[in-house]
Amino acid sequence: MSDERENAIDVREAVKRYGDFTALKTISLTIKDNEFFTLLGPSGCGKTTLLRMIAGFENVTEGEILLYGQEIENLPPYKRPVNTVFQNYALFPHMTILDNVAFGLEMRGNSKADARKRAGEVLELVQLSQFAARKPSQLSGGQQQRVALARALAPQPKVLLLDEPLSALDLKLRKAMQIELKHLQRETGITFIFVTHDQEEALTMSDRIAVMSAGELQQLGEARDIYERPRNMFVADFIGETNLLEVSVDAVEGGRAKCHLGGGHELTCNAVDEIGAGSTVHMSVRPERLFMSDAPTESESLKGTVKENIYIGTDLSTIIALADGPDFIVRTSNSDRGIKRIFEPGSDIYVNMEQGAARLLID
Amino acid sequence: MSKGKYDIKSFPGFRAITLLCLFILYAPLLVVTVYSFNDSQSLTVWEGLSWRWYADVFTGPESGKFKEAARNSFVIAIVAATTATIIATLAATAMVRGGKFKLRSISFGLISLPLMVPEIVTAVAVLIFFNSIGFERGLMTILISHIAFCIPFAYLPISARMQGIEDTYEQAAMDLYATKRQAFTKILLPLMMPGIISGFLLAFIVSLDDFIITNFVKGAGVETLPTAIFGSVKQGLKPNIMAISTMLLSVSVVMVTISYFVSKSDNTK
Numbered sequence: 001m002s003d004e005r006e007n008a009i010d011v012r013e014a015v016k017r018y019g020d021f022t023a024l025k026t027i028s029l030t031i032k033d034n035e036f037f038t039l040l041g042p043s044g045c046g047k048t049t050l051l052r053m054i055a056g057f058e059n060v061t062e063g064e065i066l067l068y069g070q071e072i073e074n075l076p077p078y079k080r081p082v083n084t085v086f087q088n089y090a091l092f093p094h095m096t097i098l099d100n101v102a103f104g105l106e107m108r109g110n111s112k113a114d115a116r117k118r119a120g121e122v123l124e125l126v127q128l129s130q131f132a133a134r135k136p137s138q139l140s141g142g143q144q145q146r147v148a149l150a151r152a153l154a155p156q157p158k159v160l161l162l163d164e165p166l167s168a169l170d171l172k173l174r175k176a177m178q179i180e181l182k183h184l185q186r187e188t189g190i191t192f193i194f195v196t197h198d199q200e201e202a203l204t205m206s207d208r209i210a211v212m213s214a215g216e217l218q219q220l221g222e223a224r225d226i227y228e229r230p231r232n233m234f235v236a237d238f239i240g241e242t243n244l245l246e247v248s249v250d251a252v253e254g255g256r257a258k259c260h261l262g263g264g265h266e267l268t269c270n271a272v273d274e275i276g277a278g279s280t281v282h283m284s285v286r287p288e289r290l291f292m293s294d295a296p297t298e299s300e301s302l303k304g305t306v307k308e309n310i311y312i313g314t315d316l317s318t319i320i321a322l323a324d325g326p327d328f329i330v331r332t333s334n335s336d337r338g339i340k341r342i343f344e345p346g347s348d349i350y351v352n353m354e355q356g357a358a359r360l361l362i363d
Numbered sequence: 364m365s366k367g368k369y370d371i372k373s374f375p376g377f378r379a380i381t382l383l384c385l386f387i388l389y390a391p392l393l394v395v396t397v398y399s400f401n402d403s404q405s406l407t408v409w410e411g412l413s414w415r416w417y418a419d420v421f422t423g424p425e426s427g428k429f430k431e432a433a434r435n436s437f438v439i440a441i442v443a444a445t446t447a448t449i450i451a452t453l454a455a456t457a458m459v460r461g462g463k464f465k466l467r468s469i470s471f472g473l474i475s476l477p478l479m480v481p482e483i484v485t486a487v488a489v490l491i492f493f494n495s496i497g498f499e500r501g502l503m504t505i506l507i508s509h510i511a512f513c514i515p516f517a518y519l520p521i522s523a524r525m526q527g528i529e530d531t532y533e534q535a536a537m538d539l540y541a542t543k544r545q546a547f548t549k550i551l552l553p554l555m556m557p558g559i560i561s562g563f564l565l566a567f568i569v570s571l572d573d574f575i576i577t578n579f580v581k582g583a584g585v586e587t588l589p590t591a592i593f594g595s596v597k598q599g600l601k602p603n604i605m606a607i608s609t610m611l612l613s614v615s616v617v618m619v620t621i622s623y624f625v626s627k628s629d630n631t632k
Binding site: 055056057076077078082083084086088090091092093094103104107108151152155 | 531536539540550553554
């Protein structure tokens with residue numbers, strides 16, 4: 001994807017240390033103008049620290065952060081044209097909803113009347129006009145969430161930072177808000193930086209995702225890239241469900257790697273530059289990229305026995321033991337029931353994989 | 364929790380001990396209050412209801428002394444409580460929001476020390492201090508010492524309140540272009556207000572009721588209500604003392620009640 005857009009945020013070799021503890025180890029990344037960018041990782045991976053460094057709540061131990069080309073790492077939060085939606089919303093409890101939303105505009109120097117007029121418009125955007133005179137405690141969690149969003153959007157920041165803003169909502173509301181946030185980002189044209197530990201949320205919403213772990217950037221790319229072409233074990237394991245199995249690489253040729261699993265089962269994986277013949281590494285293949293059959297097919301087929309079927313609503317998850325080898329999980333969409341058979345536990349079957357479904361991973 | 368395994372009400376002797384404690388604590392107050400309405404020269408012989416001793420407080424032979432003392436008491440209490448509250452608010456801000464600084468636990472000890480030191484020790488120390496610097500005893504010496512011992516009383520509810528306020532509110536304010544000072548005055552201060560009011564009222568009561576320190580540092584002829592009552596009692600116990608005590612008690616009860624409800628009202632929710 002060649003892209004002429006300006007960089008909204010440029011993080012250059014940023015390091016964050018608390019005493020002896022290094023929270024962020026030399027991170028460099030760029031976030032483009034008008035992008036929905038997600039920092040994804042488990043708790044303690046440094047994603048929130050990075051967000052707070054961009055907001056100005058944490059100082060930068062080393063390195064620089066640029067906002068549309070301007071160095072901001074030494075500016076106090078109130079001099080950075082970025083606004084934050086906090087995880088617990090942090091709505092000012094003693095102010096009305098309208099005053100909450102107008103606060104940023106007033107502090108930035110707009111007249112009270114003008115700030116309130118603008119705030120009213122933003123409340124309309126999030127469909128909360130009728131609650132303008134209420135106090136935050138009189139609103140539901142989902143409504144408070146939208147007020148927090150309106151409050152952060154009202155001063156028209158150059159970049160909006162969202163720190164796990166949906167984590168307190170129940171599943172249904174969270175799904176609805178994901179879509180709404182995505183639409184809001186498109187409508188306003190503001191760059192969103194979204195922090196979450198929920199990989200599904202990240203895949204749903206983001207233009208690009210930065211997967212982080214242990215203070216390091218693991219992989220940066222579009223949602224499809226991250227899911228279908230995980231670079232290393234951590235990413236493959238953290239994003240979605242996968243079959244993560246140890247393989248021995250026998251030969252590498254033309255981007256394809258001939259490998260074998262425990263039990264001598266042979267298969268072909270997508271090769272990566274870092275891994276040569278003779279090494280023992282892990283490979284990942286997504287359960288929905290596998291299918292079962294009575295007889296070998298022209299795709300790569302591995303012989304095994306069905307151990308268990310697990311019904312999970314949309315899909316049927318089948319656990320298959322390869323002869324003397326590892327277990328595979330195969331997912332079959334339940335809408336295909338009419339076409340594909342259910343193999344009962346104990347049946348001898350073949351696990352088939354599409355070409356390119358299996359990928360070698362660096363550790 | 365009343366149905367828990369350790370339901371305290373089921374402990375043997377719970378009721379008897381409770382009643383005994385309540386009796387010891389409140390019977391004297393009850394007697395004073397009831398007998399302040401007694402229409403009799405005697406302290407102990409009941410002769411029927413009357414406002415006579417209340418009238419005596421305001422118009423009787425000692426009324427001038429009491430009015431003067433009451434004015435002193437209230438002026439000192441208001442000024443001392445206000446000053447102590449301002450100092451305590453600043454101290455709480457530094458202690459709760461100042462991050463970890465080296466002398467933090469020592470600072471907390473210094474702030475709350477006056478609560479632990481026997482009052483007579485403070486009284487003697489303050490007296491010696493004023494004498495040694497040649498400060499003439501009078502209203503000013505009372506005021507200064509009251510400010511000093513009121514600070515911890517004002518500090519405790521204020522810092523307790525402040526600890527309950529998450530710092531994300533101030534962060535959110537600064538994120539929304541408020542300077543540190545604006546975040547303090549527009550967000551933190553209003554949220555702290557219940558604690559501040561509560562601290563003020565507590566300091567006010569403590570100042571109003573103080574006897575020992577006041578008695579040491581007051582100049583000749585300067586009286587507050589407690590010292591005036593004491594002086595009057597020394598010349599013989601009269602029922603007007605019960606009337607004035609009852610009034611003082613009512614002021615305390617009202618203040619403490621307001622303080623309780625204010626500190627309970629939670630404007631963060």
